[in-house]
Amino acid sequence: MTSLEITVGDITRQADMDAIVNAANRELKPGGGVAGAIHRAAGPELARACAPLAPIRPGEAVITAGFDLPNRYVIHCLGPVYQLDQPSDQLLADCYRNALELAVSRELASVAFPAISTGVFGYPMEEAARVALRTVRTVTEQRSSLQRVRLALFDPTAGEVHRRVLEELEAG
Ligand code: AR6
Numbered sequence: 001m002t003s004l005e006i007t008v009g010d011i012t013r014q015a016d017m018d019a020i021v022n023a024a025n026r027e028l029k030p031g032g033g034v035a036g037a038i039h040r041a042a043g044p045e046l047a048r049a050c051a052p053l054a055p056i057r058p059g060e061a062v063i064t065a066g067f068d069l070p071n072r073y074v075i076h077c078l079g080p081v082y083q084l085d086q087p088s089d090q091l092l093a094d095c096y097r098n099a100l101e102l103a104v105s106r107e108l109a110s111v112a113f114p115a116i117s118t119g120v121f122g123y124p125m126e127e128a129a130r131v132a133l134r135t136v137r138t139v140t141e142q143r144s145s146l147q148r149v150r151l152a153l154f155d156p157t158a159g160e161v162h163r164r165v166l167e168e169l170e171a172g
Pocket of ligand 1: 026114115
């Protein structure tokens with residue numbers, strides 16, 4: 001059984017996770033938001049490791065080392081720009097599924113996600129939470145190496161939205 005955790009906190013401060021997920025841009029460059037914070041914490045080697053893997057498409061995920069981060073790996077996902085990259089819900093689900101599959105292929109036990117696409121890319125938090133939580137639940141039902149999947153939300157409101165959506169999904 002994989003446990004699904006919802007916490008409020010900075011994605012770069014999830015030291016007990018094997019991998020963290022980056023809400024990347026297509027060029028896998030530092031940028032702002034999550035990507036900026038991850039590249040700052042990982043150091044310049046991360047951008048060098050990313051360069052040969054870019055560009056990536058919406059929904060795609062690639063993996064690098066974590067360098068100066070406390071995590072062994074960073075899984076970089078390009079989320080959809082809300083309503084511009086279509087179908088946005090499927091592309092967002094692809095991000096979570098592809099990231100989890102990469103984690104499983106490396107036999108990782110734990111991975112933490114930020115709320116992909118809900119910042120600069122404009123995805124409404126509650127809609128994104130439904131896609132994220134539904135996809136994580138579905139994928140982890142079939143997988144074994146992952147013991148913990150965490151959603152690390154930046155602010156308490158986002159945390160509450162995710163907890164409520166998870167309760168709704170669990171209630172069926
Ligand atoms: N830890 C956890 N969550 C965070 C952090 C953090 N350190 N910083 C922001 N968030 P965003 P996107 C939240 O914009 O929408 C970048 O510039 C934030 O409040 O990072 O997928 C890239 O270069 C929001 O809820 O990602 C891309 O061009 C969520 O994480 C573009 O933005 C995602 O915000 C990607 O846009």
